[in-house]
Amino acid sequence: MQPLLRDACLDTLFMVWWSSVWAVVGGIPLGLLLVLTDRGALLQNVVVNKVIGVIVNLGRSLPFIILLVWLIPFSRMIVGTSIGPSAAVVALVIGAVPFFARLVETAVREVDHGLTEAAQSMGGGTFTVIFKVLLPQALPSLIAGLTTTVIALLGYSAMAGAVGGGGLGNLAITYGYMRHETGLMNVTIVLLIAIVTVVQLAGDLAVRRLNRRSGRQSAPVGLRRLWAPAVPKPRAATEAAEPAKTT
Amino acid sequence: MITTTGLTKVYRSRGREVTALDGVDLHVREGEVYGVVGQSGAGKSTLIRCVNLLERPSSGTVTVAGQDLTALAGRGPRANAALRSARSHIGMVFQHFNLLSSRTVQANIELPLEILGVSGKERERKALELLDLVGLADKAKAYPAQLSGGQKQRVGIARALAGDPKVLLSDESTSALDPETTRSILQLLRDLNQQLGLTILLITHEMEVVKTICDSAALMKGGRVVESGTVSEILATPGSELAAELFPVGGEPSGPDRTVVDVTFHGEAATQPVISQLSRTYNIDISILGAAMDTVAGKQVGRMRIELPGRFEENVVPIGFLREQGLQVDVADIKTPAPADALLKEGAK
Incomplete structure (x- = not known):
């Protein structure tokens, strides 16, 4: 029993960690591009803006379980296998990048345009605006968004079992639900709650520290709403993405 | 020092055209404080933003310190290196200060120097010197949120001076401040004008500002300059609307x-x-x-x-x-x- 739980735990952490890393790598540039290519913005380009917008919406409208199965050939191409945690990571990344990109977009849009203008009036170019103004100013919101994304990924990863990805969610379904081992299911639920709590607290703490420094008030609205849907039942997990859309 | 000729700005949105500037000719002499007044929507804000080309004029030319910025900028919508370099020597202060809340006061003042590629030690020296000049030597490590409105604007002014500008543009810089703070900021601008020989172009809707520090003034209405001149010239003009307002x-x-x-x-x-x-x-x-x-x-x-x-x-x-x-x-x-x-x-x- 112990090694079963330990392996599931490690699988979950593996999937969530790597998909989060790639969500940041992919989501920040995409979110920035969504803002910067918009009408009247620094890199105004209606075509690019529309294309990215469509891709992001597409990625967000597919239920994750479908995405997971649909991406099997693609996973094989990328990581050389269509089963296991590595294959699940591919689908998690494809699901998380558009999700995080929208949160990045919102965070960057919140930055006062006057600050961009001030940087431009000093002779700053696009590079300066992005790296000295937009990203540093949006940092608290970006971290709040990342917290949301990590927790949503934890929910998504419960479905990784569909491609043999393992993880806590899978354990809860196969052993707890299908084999009626309620005790084991409860343990996994407690573990998942612990992980979510740690992630959320860490995120909140970082946001609060940054905000206190810059004199802004409490954490962005909606951060806490993601508590409830993050409980790892597949249906609840797909819905976890829904309230986040409004953040 | 600043000359605009036939400056026109037309905004187009959904087939409608709005003329914000309609052939503005402005001449600001070296070393003077020049105030542009007018009501909201008269085009003052567009005018000052056209001077450093934050807003691209639809036609007309802008010359600052002998440099024709409109020619420099070329046709593209994005600021090229030549325009950016010219901008770094034109200071600008804003109504809402526009300080980065994520940076300390000192780091805010260092930002324009970072853009200019000044080394770290030199940046720090310059920032502290400027803080001293605006009377905030003890606030270097504070964050903007910890400052009062007047102190924030002092930081804004210090930041605008970091590139050693000959020209300072002030976009309603005292409009968000109370009367007493307004006076102290105007006094600071006056001092800088006299000590550094800084040419200041300011826009405002407060006649008091013009009366307090301006050598010359212009009145804008509907995108046009309807009156302009030195303050005593304006007063000497029979029936002058600006004189009556002042x-x-x-x-x-x-x-x-x-x-x-x-x-x-x-x-x-x-x-x-x-x-x-x-x-x-x-x-x-x-x-x-x-x-x-x-x-x-x-x-x-x-x-x-x-x-x-x-x-x-x-x-x-x-x-x-x-x-x-x-x-x-x-x-x-x-x-x-x-x-x-x-x-x-x-x-x-």
């Missing part, structure tokens, strides 16, 4: 058979106590109905509305006396709007 006088005659006269002091002759001289010479009683006067550099500047007993015909001689003293005299109930063409030409030079 020095508003009111007051109704206290009865029939009185002559109401507006007297304008534009700092040329009015060093003598003319009103009491008038009273004594002609042995008449004069009531002052309203006055807006200032003494600038020992000269009286402003307007006064006085009431003389008797009809206009009986007061021809006293009014003549006032005119002899070099004062601008308008009889209030006979309004003759005078053309401001002479001044406009002066301003365009």
Whole structure:
């Protein structure tokens, strides 16, 4: 029993960690591009803006379980296998990048345009605006968004079992639900709650520290709403993405 | 120092065209403080943003410190290296300060120096020197959120000076501040103007600002400059709207058979106590109905509305006396709007 739980735990952490890393790598540039290519913005380009917008919406409208199965050939191409945690990571990344990109977009849009203008009036170019103004100013919101994304990924990863990805969610379904081992299911639920709590607290703490420094008030609205849907039942997990859309 | 010719800005949105600037010719001399006033929507803000090309004019040219920025910028919508380099030597301060809340005061002032590629040590030295100049030497490590409005604007001014500009653009820089803080910020701008020989172009909707620090002023209406000139030139213009706005006088005659006269002091002759001289010479009683006067550099500047007993015909001689003293005299109930063409030409030079 112990090694079963330990392996599931490690699988979950593996999937969530790597998909989060790639969500940041992919989501920040995409979110920035969504803002910067918009009408009247620094890199105004209606075509690019529309294309990215469509891709992001597409990625967000597919239920994750479908995405997971649909991406099997693609996973094989990328990581050389269509089963296991590595294959699940591919689908998690494809699901998380558009999700995080929208949160990045919102965070960057919140930055006062006057600050961009001030940087431009000093002779700053696009590079300066992005790296000295937009990203540093949006940092608290970006971290709040990342917290949301990590927790949503934890929910998504419960479905990784569909491609043999393992993880806590899978354990809860196969052993707890299908084999009626309620005790084991409860343990996994407690573990998942612990992980979510740690992630959320860490995120909140970082946001609060940054905000206190810059004199802004409490954490962005909606951060806490993601508590409830993050409980790892597949249906609840797909819905976890829904309230986040409004953040 | 700053010259705009035929500056026009037309905004197009959904087939509609809005003309924000309609052929603005502005000339700001080196070392002067030039105020542009007007109501909201008159185009002042567009004008100042066109000067450093944050807003691209639809037509016309902008020359700052001998550099034709409109030619420099080329056709593309994005700022090229030449324009960015020119901008780094034009300081700008904003109504809402626009400081980065994620950076300390010192790091905010270092930002323009980072853009210029100045080394870390030199940046720090310069930032601390500028903080000292604006009187905030002890706030280097504070964050903008910990400062008052006036202190934030001082940081904004220090930041604008980091690139050693010859020209400072002030976009409603005191409009978000209370009257006392406004005065101290204006005093700082005046000091910088005198100590560093900084040319300042400011836009404002507060006449008080123009009265306090401006050498010259222009009035904008509907995207056009309708009046401009030095403050004493404006006062010397009969029927000048800007003069009336700068020095508003009111007051109704206290009865029939009185002559109401507006007297304008534009700092040329009015060093003598003319009103009491008038009273004594002609042995008449004069009531002052309203006055807006200032003494600038020992000269009286402003307007006064006085009431003389008797009809206009009986007061021809006293009014003549006032005119002899070099004062601008308008009889209030006979309004003759005078053309401001002479001044406009002066301003365009």
